[in-house]
Amino acid sequence: MTPLLSVSDVAKSFTMHLRDGIVLPVVSGVGFDVNAGECVVLGGPSGAGKSSLLKMVYGNYGVDAGSIALLHHGQPVDLATASPRTVLDLRRDTIGYVSQFLRTVPRVTTVDVVAEPLVSRGVSRDEAQARARELLARLNLPERLWSLPPATFSGGEQQRVNIARGFITPHPVLLLDEPTASLDATNRAVVVEMIAEKKRAGVALLGIFHDEEVRAQVADRIVDVTLFAARKAA
Numbered sequence: 195m196t197p198l199l200s201v202s203d204v205a206k207s208f209t210m211h212l213r214d215g216i217v218l219p220v221v222s223g224v225g226f227d228v229n230a231g232e233c234v235v236l237g238g239p240s241g242a243g244k245s246s247l248l249k250m251v252y253g254n255y256g257v258d259a260g261s262i263a264l265l266h267h268g269q270p271v272d273l274a275t276a277s278p279r280t281v282l283d284l285r286r287d288t289i290g291y292v293s294q295f296l297r298t299v300p301r302v303t304t305v306d307v308v309a310e311p312l313v314s315r316g317v318s319r320d321e322a323q324a325r326a327r328e329l330l331a332r333l334n335l336p337e338r339l340w341s342l343p344p345a346t347f348s349g350g351e352q353q354r355v356n357i358a359r360g361f362i363t364p365h366p367v368l369l370l371d372e373p374t375a376s377l378d379a380t381n382r383a384v385v386v387e388m389i390a391e392k393k394r395a396g397v398a399l400l401g402i403f404h405d406e407e408v409r410a411q412v413a414d415r416i417v418d419v420t421l422f423a424a425r426k427a428a
């Protein structure tokens with residue numbers, strides 16, 4: 195079976211241009227695959243490079259070496275060397291990302307924030323909004339909030355809007371950066387069930403979960419990022 199996501203020999207260091215060009219090596223030689231229907235969790239202590247790796251896989255951070263191959267409409271595409279235009283195509287159709295914090299756009303209502311990824315894929319506004327309402331109800335977001343922009347919502351409310359937005363599309367690859375960090379037990383359980391549904395639908399998931407109980411429920415495999423700790427340049 196061809197993996198939906200294949201990371202090979204990826205290396206990354208940060209150069210602090212405002213600090214005399216100090217170079218901070220983060221990871222090197224990173225390699226793992228994620229197959230359809232499995233959830234791979236990035237493990238390792240704080241600072242190991244888990245979030246940085248997720249950002250590389252989404253194309254938010256460039257990589258210094260290696261490849262990040264995604265199966266895009268049946269063809270492998272290397273995100274590490276893809277043009278900005280191709281990265282946008284990959285994000286529309288192939289790879290989704292639930293970041294830890296919602297980036298809010300002023301004046302856009304919660305329903306439209308959630309519906310937007312479907313609208314941009316050509317789904318009618320009415321249908322996309324109906325699907326958005328279903329997800330918001332499932333995540334127990336009070337209905338009185340749906341027509342408001344989420345900028346003033348609580349951390350847990352914003353996180354649920356972010357989850358609804360990330361889960362609304364049928365992307366075959368989905369990245370999750372601590373999607374349950376700000377949630378109560380009831381809503382954590384809803385998200386665990388939504389992840390299980392994605393797996394049953396054949397989605398390849400890659401995530402960070404600090405909550406051990408949630409991790410045990412969702413993880414098929416744990417990739418220990420400390421195995422890829424970059425050695426400091428001599």
Ligand SMILES: Nc1ncnc2c1ncn2[C@@H]1O[C@H](COP(=O)(O)OP(=O)(O)OP(=O)(O)O)[C@@H](O)[C@H]1O
Nearest residue numbers: 208209218220238239240241242243244245246247
């Ligand atoms: N944009 C950046 N510029 C410079 N250094 C960065 C940047 N992003 C991350 N780092 C550094 O890279 C290292 C890995 O950070 P990262 O956030 O990926 O770790 P993590 O494993 O996700 O940690 P945590 O579990 O605490 O979220 C840290 O030492 C961090 O300071």
